[in-house]
Amino acid sequence: MVYSTRIIFSSLALVLLTAIVIWRGPQVREIAIVAQGxxxxxxxxxxxxxxxxxxxxxxxxxxxxFSIDPIEPGRFFWSDQTLSFQPERPLxxxxxxxxxxxxxxxDTQGRMNQSAVSWEFQTRGPRLLMITTxxxxxxxxxxxxxxxxxPEQIFTSAETIMSIAPSPDGRQAVMTMQREPQRGxxxxxxxxEGSTRSLVDDPAASMGxxxxxxxxxxxxxxxxxxxxxxxxxxxxxxxxxxxxxLGPLSSADNDISYAPVWSPDGNRLALIDGVTxxxxxxxxxxxxxxxxxxxxxxxxxxSPDSWFLVYTAVSTTTNGLRQQIxxxxxxxxxMQDLTDGASADLSPxxxxxxRWIAFTRxxxxxxxxxxxxxRDDGSQPRQLTSAERHxxxxxxxxxxxxxxxxxxxxxxxxxxxxxxxxxxETGESRKVLDNASQVLWTP
Numbered sequence: 001m002v003y004s005t006r007i008i009f010s011s012l013a014l015v016l017l018t019a020i021v022i023w024r025g026p027q028v029r030e031i032a033i034v035a036q037g038x039x040x041x042x043x044x045x046x047x048x049x050x051x052x053x054x055x056x057x058x059x060x061x062x063x064x065x066f067s068i069d070p071i072e073p074g075r076f077f078w079s080d081q082t083l084s085f086q087p088e089r090p091l092x093x094x095x096x097x098x099x100x101x102x103x104x105x106x107d108t109q110g111r112m113n114q115s116a117v118s119w120e121f122q123t124r125g126p127r128l129l130m131i132t133t134x135x136x137x138x139x140x141x142x143x144x145x146x147x148x149x150x151p152e153q154i155f156t157s158a159e160t161i162m163s164i165a166p167s168p169d170g171r172q173a174v175m176t177m178q179r180e181p182q183r184g185x186x187x188x189x190x191x192x193e194g195s196t197r198s199l200v201d202d203p204a205a206s207m208g209x210x211x212x213x214x215x216x217x218x219x220x221x222x223x224x225x226x227x228x229x230x231x232x233x234x235x236x237x238x239x240x241x242x243x244x245x246l247g248p249l250s251s252a253d254n255d256i257s258y259a260p261v262w263s264p265d266g267n268r269l270a271l272i273d274g275v276t277x278x279x280x281x282x283x284x285x286x287x288x289x290x291x292x293x294x295x296x297x298x299x300x301x302x303s304p305d306s307w308f309l310v311y312t313a314v315s316t317t318t319n320g321l322r323q324q325i326x327x328x329x330x331x332x333x334x335m336q337d338l339t340d341g342a343s344a345d346l347s348p349x350x351x352x353x354x355r356w357i358a359f360t361r362x363x364x365x366x367x368x369x370x371x372x373x374x375r376d377d378g379s380q381p382r383q384l385t386s387a388e389r390h391x392x393x394x395x396x397x398x399x400x401x402x403x404x405x406x407x408x409x410x411x412x413x414x415x416x417x418x419x420x421x422x423x424x425e426t427g428e429s430r431k432v433l434d435n436a437s438q439v440l441w442t443p
Contacts, residue, residue, distance in 0.1 A: 029111070030113055030114065030115055031053055031055060031057060031107055031111075031113045032053070032054035033051055033052065033053060033054070033101065033117050034052050034054050035050070035051070035052035035082075036050070036051050036052070036099070036117075036119055037049070037050050038121050039121050040121060040122070041121070041122035041124075042122070042124045043121045043122060044123070044124065044169050044170035044171065044442075045090040045091040045092070045093050045124070045170070045399055045443040046090055046167075046442075046443030047091065047121075047169055047170075047443070048084050048085065048086050048216075049084065049085040049087075049099055050082055050083065050084045050085070051066075051082065051083045051099075051101060052082040052083075053081045053083070053105070054081075055081065055107055055108075056080075056081055056107060056108045057081070057106060058105070058106040058107070058108065059078055059083070061105050061106045061112075062101070062105050063083070064104065065101050065102040065103070065104045065105045065113075066083065066085060066099075066101060066102075067099070067100045067102065068085070068097060068099050068100075069098045070095065072088075072089075072091065073087070073089075074087040074088050075088070089352070090126075090352065090399045091123050092400075093123055093124070093125045093399065093400055094122070094123060094124065094125050095122070095123050096120060096122050097120065097121055097122075097123065098119070098120045099119055099120075099121075100117070101113075101116065101117045101118075102116050103116055124145075125146065125147050126398050126400065126442070126443060127144060127145050127170070127443075128143070128144040128145075128146070128151075128405055128421070128432065128439060128440075128442075129141065129164060129166060129173065129191075129438075129440050129442050130142040130143075130144065130151065130419050130432070130433050130436045130438065130439050131161050131163075131437045132433065132435045132436055132437065133160055133435070133437050134435075137158075137160045137178075138156065138158050138159075138160075139156070139157050139159065139161035140153050140155065140156045140157070141153070141154055141156075141161065141164065141173075141175075141189065142154065142433055142436075143191070143442075144432055146398075146403060146421065151432060151433050154191065155189055155194050155196070157177065159177045159178055159179060160177070160178040161175050161176070161178075162176045162177070162178055162184060162208075163175070163208075163209045163210070163438060164176075164440070165209070165210045165212055165219075166440070166442035166443070167212050167216055167241075168212060168213075168215070168216045168443070169216060169443065170191065170443035171190070171191060172188055172189060172190055172191060172241075173189045173191055173442070174187070174188060174189075174199060174219060174221075175188075175189050175196075176208060176210060179201070182206060182229060182231050183203075183206040183226060184206045184207045184208060185198070185200060185201040185202075185207055186200040186201075186207050186210060186219075186221065186243075187199055188241070191442065198243070199239075199241075200221070200239060200243055200245070203226070204225065204226055205223050205226055206223070206224045206226055206231055207222065207223055207224075208221065208222030208223070208224065208234060208258065209221070209222055209258075209259065209260075210222075210260075211260045211261060211262055212262070213262050213266050214262055214264055214265065214266040216241065217240070217241070218238050218239070218241075219240070220236055220238055220249070220262065220269055221236070221237055221238075221239060222235075222258045222259070222260070223235055223236075223237040223248075233274060234257065234258040234274060235249070235255055235256065235257055236248065236249040236250070236257045236258070236260050237249065249269065249271075249282055250282075250289070256274030256275055257271045257273060257274055257280065258271065258274055259271060259272040259299040261299055261301070261302065263302050263330070264302055264303075264305070264306045267283065267284055267285060268282060268306070268330065269282045269284070270282075270299075270300050270302065270309060272297055272298075273291060276291070277295070277296060278291045278292055278293060278295045279291070279292040279295040279300045279309065279328075280292075292309065292311065292328050292333065292335070294314065294315060294326075294335075295311050295312065295313055295314070296311070296312040296313060296314040296323065298311065298312045298347065300348075301348055301349045301350045301357075302330075302350060303350050303354055304350065304352055304353070304354040305354065306330070307329060307330060308327050308328065308329055308330060308350075309328050310325060310338070310348040310349075310350055311326060311327075311328070312345065312346050312348065313325070313326040313335075313337075315341070322341035323341065323344040323345055324337060324338070324339045324340065324345050325338040325339045325345045325348045325359055325378070326338060327376075336377075337378070338357065338374065338377070338378030339359075339374075339378060339381070342364065343361050343362060343364055344361070344363075344369075345359050345360070345361050346359065346360045346361075346362070346369075347359055347360045347393065349395050349396055349397055349404075350376070350397075351397045351401040351424075352400070352401050355375065355376060356375065356376065356397075356424065357373065357374055357375075357376055358371060358372070358395040358397060359371075359373075359395065360372070360391075360392060360394070360395065360406075361383070361387075362387070362391075363387065366387055367391075367411060368386075368387035368388060368391055368392075368411060369387055369392055369393065370384070370386055370387040370392050371383075371384045371385045371392045371395050371404060371406055372384060373404075384404070384424070384427050384429070385406075385420075385422055385427075389410070389411050389412050390408050390410050391408070391409045391411065392406050392408050392420070393406060393407045393408075393409060394406055394439075396440050396441060397441065398441050399441055399443060402423065402424055402425070403421050403422065403423055403424065404421070404422050404424060405420070405421050405432070405439040405440070405441065406420055406421075406422070407420070407436060407438075407439060408420045408431075416434065416435060417435070417436060417437065418431050418432075418434050418436055419431070419439045
């Protein structure tokens, strides 16, 4: 073969080889996962599962390739190349989960992944958050795992911590701190590291209790304007977790509202009307607010499906005030009496599984109060704690609906309020921490 012919064939072979490489390269190059979470064996039951792909992908194909075992219902969210899956309810406590991205994920050019990627993580049990305050005004935050020996102090402050609200994933919490006699500020506490950063510190306003939206994107907070040292009426404002203020929930100048409570689906916000003391419900889709007549000025509790509210209703009788538990359909406003008002029933709280309502009952002839539970329709009322020489107040459910935390205030000797737990099934109770001012569960 002459030299020129060999050159021609070599050139053709090189062109063919190059074409094969160019054609086959994209076919065999897998779409990599460059980040995934959560990981480890102490994952919050409120965790959001996320996967970051190495390049842009067809989002529908990625969602169809996603699976979690045990199966959990939820919703998908995207941020650039990161897919996030938010469960509709908290994950099961102390459970091993496996997340898998099956073959079939396509990139924007239609090239398809051929290999599955899986990882596992273990959830921890729910934890109890508690605030203690000393006579000098200093405060501390404590965390308690019911499966552990005792509570652990994770944060201390020379300032008074007035309230705390954990994020849905259980990693952070918003604290309302009393910075000056007439002014409260918001700080963000990392529940894992104990570190803090300022969230809202406005010299022209005092911040009150806060509530985190279920998706973690917004914080509803009580805000009172300060003018020449005078504190104004409370209004509900919205902020973002980075401290950015989004303004008041209502544009009406005469709005007075406090005690925000998000619906589990995040579409509505319950609050207390500061004038009528009625429960109001603000709908973010319709931008309208409805009211529940006869409610008492105490914060309500949502059913897990976001359809119903349970609250304390107050009415006047010939024998004085009647305080009973009612539920209301948040769409139709149809109301149902769950207790008869023969006793003073307060502070209802819906269990996360939707089957039970816990509440505080004070008998007509007594001064003490106890924790009770009943079915969500008011049937099968049952007393869990005694009402002797103390008042049991403000029940809050564990995320597995098995335990109820509450505050017990002594009616004898030195006044003191302690944190307690009671088991829903057995009624067994135990003291968790002395001198507590707030208890609530975090994932």
